[in-house]
Amino acid sequence: MDSDNKKHHVVVVGAGFGGLYAVNNLVDSNVEVTLIDRRNFHLFQPLLYQVATGTISATDVSAPIRSIFGDKKNITVRLDSAVGIDVKGKQLTTSSHTNIDYDDLIIATGVSHHYFGHHEWQKNAPGLKTIEDALEMRRKIFTAFELAENEKDPLKRKQLLTFVIVGGGPTGVELAGALSDLAYRTFEKQFHNINTREECKIYLIEGLPKVLPSFKESLSDVTKGYLQDMGVEVLTDSLVTDIQNDTVFYKIKNENKRIESKTILWGAGVKASAMGKILSEATGVKLDPVGRVMVNKDFSIPDYGNIFVIGDLARLKDGKDFLPGVATVAMQSGEFVAQLIKNRTSKAKRYKKEFKYKNKGSLAVIGRNKAVADLGYFTSKGFIAWILWIFIHILYLVGFGSKVSVVTKWALSYFNQDKGNRLIFSNKQ
Secondary structure (H helix, E strand, C coil), X not given: CCHHHCCEEEEEECCCHHHHHHHHCCCCCCEEEEEEECCCEEECHHHHHHHHCCCCCHHHHEEEHHHHHCCCCCEEEEXXXXXXXECCCCEXXXXXXXXXXXXXXXXXXXXXXXXXXXXXHHHCCCCCCCHHHHHHHHHHHHHHHHHHHCCCCHHHHHHHXXXXXXXXXXXXXXXXXXXHHHHHHHCCCCCCCCCHHHHCEEEEECCCCCCCCCCCHHHHHHHHHHHHHCXXXXXXXXXXXXXXXCEEEEEECCEEEEEECCEEEECCCEEEXXXXXXXXXXXXXXXXXXXXXXXXXXXXXXXXXXXXXCHHHEECXXXXXXXXXXXXXXXXXXXXXXXXXXXXXXXXXXXXXXXXXXXXXXXXEXXXXXXXXXXXXCEEECHHHHHHHHHHXXXXXXCHHHHHHXXXXXXXXXXXXXXXXXXXXXXXX
C-alpha cells in the first residue's frame, strides 16, 4: 500500500472503560483505529458483584464489541492480545504472531487481583474482575447453601454457612451487602433446613481502620453501621496473614485469629496487567510497586510521545495525590487521549496538552435503600444516595437491552425479594 495514502493508524489495546471511550471518541475521525481485546465484549465491572450474587446475569454486564463499533467504517475490531512491542519499528506483536503497525498506541489493559505475594491464596479466595470470576463466586456461594441444606455434621454445616470477604473497599462492601440480602432475605424461606438468620455468618475483613477508606469518614461510619444492621460482622484493623484449608488467618491488635469457611471471597488490592512489564522492558518506563506505568501529564510514556497508557494501568499524579483507579478516570483519560490525537493529526494550534481530572465523586450501595455518595460538594446517604447510584449505573451501562434487562431485574428483586439468576455453572466433573 502506498504509505502516502495511508491514514494515521491508532492501535488501542483493551476494551474496558478507557479503551472503549478512547475508540468512541475516534469514531468518524480522520484516523484508522484497530481495537484489540482478548475478549469479544466490553465488561461493565461495577456490577459484577450482582452477577456473583444472582441478581443479574452475565450477559447483562457484557456488551459485544462488534455491536458497539461494527458499523463504524474507521474502526477495526480484532480478537487478540498484545505480547510485545517494537518501539523503534512502531509495531505491536500479538498472540496470533501478527505484527501490527501503529502511529499512536493506546494501552488500556487495566489491572487484576493482587494477593500481596501470596498467589496460592487465589485457589481458595477468588477475586472479582472477570465474568469467570463472578460465575466462580456464584458457584461457591450457591453451592454452599445447597450442601448445607442436607449437611448433618455441625462443624461442616457451620463452615458452609460462614462467608468471609477480604477487603473493605467498594467491591468488598457491595459484595457483603448483596450477600447479606441474599442470605437473610431471598433464602430465608427457600431453604427448609436452614435458619439463615441464625446460622449464616458473614464477615468483612479490612486492614485499615475503616471501610471505604477513600470516602469521607462520616460515610465510612454510616456504611459500617448499615452493614452491621444487615448482619455483617465488620472487622477493621485486621490484616489477613494466611489462607489455607478453608481457613482465613488474620491479626487484629497483635492477636492472631482464624475463621473457618468454605466460601472465602477476595476484594483487596490490585496489580497491573502484564502489559505494564512489557512496556517497561521495551521503553524503560518506570513502574510503581504493583506494576502500574508512571506516565506524563498527557498519559504518554516518557521519551515516547506516541505511546499512551490510560485507565487503571496508568499512574499519574493529580496535584498531591495519584489519580484513583476508578471508572471515571478511565473514561476521562480515554476521551482526553483520543482528543489529543485528533488535535495532533489535524495540526490544531491550540489544545489541552495536560490532563485535568474532573472528580465526579464516589458511590457505593450497601443494600436495599442503603447507599452512600461522596460527590465532593455534597454527601448523601440512604434512599437518595441509593437512587443516585441506580441512575448513574444505568446511565453508563452499555447497550439499551442491558439497561432494560437490569432495570427489570432490579425491580423484580426489590418487590419480590427473589434473585432470578441462581444457576450454578461448573467445569468440574
